[in-house]
Amino acid sequence: MTNTQTLIKTAKAMVANGKGLLAMDESNGTCNRRFANADISQTLEMRRAYRELLLTTPGLGDCISGVILYDETIRQAKDDGTPFIQVAQDANLLIGIKVDIGTQDLAAHPGEKVTEGLDGLRERLQAYFEMGARFAKWRSVIALDDIRLPSQSCIEANAHTLARYATLCQEAGLVPIVEPEVLMDGSHPLTRCQEATEAVLRSVFGQLTRQGVVLEAMILKPNVVVAGLGCPTQNTAQEVADATVQCLRRVVPAAVPGIAFLSGGQSGQLASSRLNAMHVGHDLPWPLSFSFGRALQHPALDIWAGHDANRVAAQQALVHRARCNCAALKGEYKTGMEAP
Numbered sequence: 122m123t124n125t126q127t128l129i130k131t132a133k134a135m136v137a138n139g140k141g142l143l144a145m146d147e148s149n150g151t152c153n154r155r156f157a158n159a160d161i162s163q164t165l166e167m168r169r170a171y172r173e174l175l176l177t178t179p180g181l182g183d184c185i186s187g188v189i190l191y192d193e194t195i196r197q198a199k200d201d202g203t204p205f206i207q208v209a210q211d212a213n214l215l216i217g218i219k220v221d222i223g224t225q226d227l228a229a230h231p232g233e234k235v236t237e238g239l240d241g242l243r244e245r246l247q248a249y250f251e252m253g254a255r256f257a258k259w260r261s262v263i264a265l266d267d268i269r270l271p272s273q274s275c276i277e278a279n280a281h282t283l284a285r286y287a288t289l290c291q292e293a294g295l296v297p298i299v300e301p302e303v304l305m306d307g308s309h310p311l312t313r314c315q316e317a318t319e320a321v322l323r324s325v326f327g328q329l330t331r332q333g334v335v336l337e338a339m340i341l342k343p344n345v346v347v348a349g350l351g352c353p354t355q356n357t358a359q360e361v362a363d364a365t366v367q368c369l370r371r372v373v374p375a376a377v378p379g380i381a382f383l384s385g386g387q388s389g390q391l392a393s394s395r396l397n398a399m400h401v402g403h404d405l406p407w408p409l410s411f412s413f414g415r416a417l418q419h420p421a422l423d424i425w426a427g428h429d430a431n432r433v434a435a436q437q438a439l440v441h442r443a444r445c446n447c448a449a450l451k452g453e454y455k456t457g458m459e460a461p
């Protein structure tokens with residue numbers, strides 16, 4: 122099999138069989154912030170113990186096709202010494218790795234960011250491939266407001282960077298997850314998010330095509346189209362699903378083997394119900410799946426709270442959210458599946 126054929130096979134497998142991805146690739150800074158909010162001590166060992174809890178969840182592989190790890194995590198091991206890479210492979214989970222190194226202020230553009238990490242990326246990708254990773258992730262963030270943002274230059278800088286990352290991934294034998302996230306912060310209405318998301322995705326696909334990315338060998342990880350968190354009008358799951366599917370159908374080529382949403386700060390239940398509504402009565406040219414971080418993990422993190430005694434209950438909460446999202450991919454999620 123050629124490199125491209127292998128990449129296409131991996132990309133398809135990431136969204137096959139009605140499964141999704143578990144994003145557990147929080148940088149140390151983000152992970153520590155979430156630990157602090159849950160009153161968990163922010164140490165290397167606690168981060169390792171938490172990631173062991175997630176990776177060893179019984180039944181995870183029934184709903185999840187792959188996990189996205191962080192550089193610290195991909196090098197870690199279980200308490201008994203089994204490397205996490207081995208644990209994931211034994212559970213039939215594809216291994217992904219976050220390879221961007223975070224965002225910086227975009228010069229001359231107050232309030233906007235560009236994602237860094239291209240320096241030395243070719244060598245880092247090769248090393249991750251040799252460790253067992255088969256896909257990678259790079260997240261760009263686009264801020265939105267009622268009037269000014271996003272600027273065209275911010276959209277273009279991030280699209281260009283995402284495409285450079287994606288070509289390097291494919292060269293190294295890794296499927297790129299291309300993640301341009303239009304943020305939920307702000308008070309803008311849903312229509313504004315739809316316009317911005319469409320503009321961002323048009324620019325991203327323009328750059329991906331121009332720079333020679335094989336569209337059949339990548340996964341798109343977009344935001345759901347929603348009103349800003351501060352907007353007084355919050356839309357129904359049906360309205361969110363209609364706007365999101367319309368936006369994606371207009372700009373994402375059918376050649377792309379799959380789309381896997383980020384959760385972006387939606388609650389677990391909202392994320393599931395919106396995903397469900399997208400799978401009822403819509404004509405979808407690609408598998409539409411999930412690659413959630415918070416919407417899968419948050420209940421589990423709160424239950425665990427850093428205590429070994431809560432481990433099993435936390436794992437049950439994780440697998441429950443994964444099952445809810447798998448049901449959503451079949452249009453079978455009902456709020457009745459949630460605990461009262």
Ligand code: 13P
Pocket residue numbers: 144260300383384385386412413414415416
């Ligand atoms: P959230 O689902 O918490 O937004 O995280 C997904 C992710 O991978 C962000 O880069």
